[in-house]
Structure formats: C-alpha cells, structure tokens
Amino acid sequence: MTLEILTSDLLDPLRHGFFSRRGGASSGIFAGLNCGYGSSDQTEVVAINRKRVADAMEVEPEAMIGIHQIHSPTVLTVDAPINGDKPKADAVVTATPGLALTILTADCQPVLFADTNANVIGAAHAGWRGALDGVLEATLDAMENLGAKRENTMAVIGPSISQSAYEVGPDFLDEFIADSPENLQFxxxxxxxxxxxxLPGFGLHRLRQAGVGQAEWTRHCTYSDPERFYSYRRSTHAKEADYGRLISAIKL
Incomplete structure (x- = not known):
C-alpha cells in the first residue's frame, strides 16, 4: 500500500505532509506507518517506516529532525542533523535548506509552519498542555529570530482529536478558565x-491571536478514523497495550 500524505495549499510550494498510518510495515496494534521509536514496536520496522517517510520527503533519514517531546513550550532551533540523543522540546524551527522537521502525534496537534518569503519553517507538537503553556507562540518567536514575520507565516494543524471525541472533567476546564475566561468557548x-x-479550535485561536498570516485545521479526527490514524485515547479505551505514532514533516 502506498503512503497517504495529507497536504495543505497554505504550505505550498514546500514539500510537507501529515502522514496517515497507511503504507507502513508495522503489524498488530501498530499496523501501518508507525514512526515512533518510543513505542514497543520492533525498532527495525519503525526504521523501515521512517525510511519510507524520508524517501517521500526526499531526504536521507538522518536529515529528518525529531525531538524528545515532553508537552512543553520549549522550541529547538537547528541548522544541521542531530547526532546522539534527541533534545527535549516540543517544537523545532530552521532556516537551513535540506532539513525535514518532524513531529510525532497520536491525538495531539501536529502543527506545521512556513514563512516562504523568509525561507523559515517550523513544526510543533501541541497537546492541550503545550498549547495552553504557549508552544505555538514560542514557535513563532523562534521563527522570527531566524528572520520570519508572523504576518507572512502560514500555520496548519494536522489530524488531531476532535471535540466530539475529547471528553474531559471539570478540573480540566478550571485550568483553562484560570488562563482566560474566554477559553470557555472551546x-x-x-x-x-x-x-x-x-483542541483544534483552541489551537487555531492561539495561532490567530498570535498574529499568523493564515491558519487552518485539516479537519481530520484521529480518534474517529482508526483505518487512517493512530489515537492514544482510542487505544486506551480499547485497553490495548500500546499505540502507534503518526509523523508530520516539512522541508525547506
């Protein structure tokens, strides 16, 4: 099966994509394109999957920049492939051609950024905690440090858990209201x-409040489409032992 790569006109002409689980070598509960070494999937199979993504992005696997995601507002600026352990961060930006920035998700928002005028790109992992703590705004700040302008920056949220599938409790609401009463709208x-x-509505709000040129969500729900997407919450509800990770990537 060939890879399924979701794209957005906002990020054209840059090579980019939100990869679904289709077209991978993993099996069992990971069936498809599991790109997470942090899962209990076979390491060599994950490497095969990531090589397929690298080929689609037209880079060598070592030029696919990934990070150790921790649900933080921390942003990493890179100008070369990373050797050794991945730094702990939840977004990465670059102005260096030939690098593909990648994010792994399984319900959280993968967000790809581009200012094609300044040739600066970014990628962020924005779950509720990271989004609330400012990872999207921090990504824009880091891009500006490389010469980007917010008003010229396009931001696209990829497949994420949708409102109808994201049940939370009153304590969760309290944390958002403490940040801003207007968050009640989400x-x-x-x-x-x-x-x-x-979650995607909140992400779009934060991006637009931060002054991006345009922002959109691809409107794909990870939870409700098991044939195409991995979902941490769906796997938890099904009492599965683990779950696969989707990859999203953008390259200058």
Missing part, C-alpha cells in the same frame, strides 16, 4: 459533569 456540555474540549 468547551461543550457532555454527560453528567463531563465536557467536550475543542
């Missing part, structure tokens, strides 16, 4: 004291 009533949180 919550809908659920059953009992449960609420439904709009």
């Amino acid at each position: 919550f809908a009533n659920g059953q009992g004291d449960r609420l439904q949180f709009d």
Whole structure:
C-alpha cells in the first residue's frame, strides 16, 4: 500500500505532509506507518517506516529532525542533523535548506509552519498542555529570530482529536478558565459533569491571536478514523497495550 500524505495549499510550494498510518510495515496494534521509536514496536520496522517517510520527503533519514517531546513550550532551533540523543522540546524551527522537521502525534496537534518569503519553517507538537503553556507562540518567536514575520507565516494543524471525541472533567476546564475566561468557548456540555474540549479550535485561536498570516485545521479526527490514524485515547479505551505514532514533516 502506498503512503497517504495529507497536504495543505497554505504550505505550498514546500514539500510537507501529515502522514496517515497507511503504507507502513508495522503489524498488530501498530499496523501501518508507525514512526515512533518510543513505542514497543520492533525498532527495525519503525526504521523501515521512517525510511519510507524520508524517501517521500526526499531526504536521507538522518536529515529528518525529531525531538524528545515532553508537552512543553520549549522550541529547538537547528541548522544541521542531530547526532546522539534527541533534545527535549516540543517544537523545532530552521532556516537551513535540506532539513525535514518532524513531529510525532497520536491525538495531539501536529502543527506545521512556513514563512516562504523568509525561507523559515517550523513544526510543533501541541497537546492541550503545550498549547495552553504557549508552544505555538514560542514557535513563532523562534521563527522570527531566524528572520520570519508572523504576518507572512502560514500555520496548519494536522489530524488531531476532535471535540466530539475529547471528553474531559471539570478540573480540566478550571485550568483553562484560570488562563482566560474566554477559553470557555472551546468547551461543550457532555454527560453528567463531563465536557467536550475543542483542541483544534483552541489551537487555531492561539495561532490567530498570535498574529499568523493564515491558519487552518485539516479537519481530520484521529480518534474517529482508526483505518487512517493512530489515537492514544482510542487505544486506551480499547485497553490495548500500546499505540502507534503518526509523523508530520516539512522541508525547506
């Protein structure tokens, strides 16, 4: 099966993509294009999957820049491949041609950024914690340090868990309201004291408030489409032992 790569006109003409799970070598609960070495999948199979992504991005595997994601607002600026352990961060930016910036997700938002006028790109992992703590704004700050301008920067949120699938409790709401009362708009009533949180809507709000030129969500829900996407929450509900990781990438 060939790879399925979701793209956005906002990021053209740069080579980029939000890769679905289709077209990979993994099997069992990881069936498809699992690109996470942090999973319990076979290391050599994950390497095969990542090589397929590298080929699609037209780079060598070592030129695919990844980070050790920790749900933080930390951004890494790179100008060369990373040797050794991956730095702990949740976004990466570059102005160096030939590097492909990558993010792994399984419900959280993968966000790809580009200012094609300044030739600066970025990629961020924005779960609720990272988004609330400012990882998207920090990514834009780091891009500006490389010469980008916010008003010229396009930002695209890839496959993420949608509001209808994201049930949370009242303590979760309290944390968002403490940040800003206007965050109430991203919550809908659920059953009992449960609420439904709009993670992509919150991400788009933060991006637009930060002054990006344009921002959009691809409108793909990871939870509700098991044939195409991995989902941490769906795997948890199914009591599966582990889950695969989707990869998103952008290259100058």
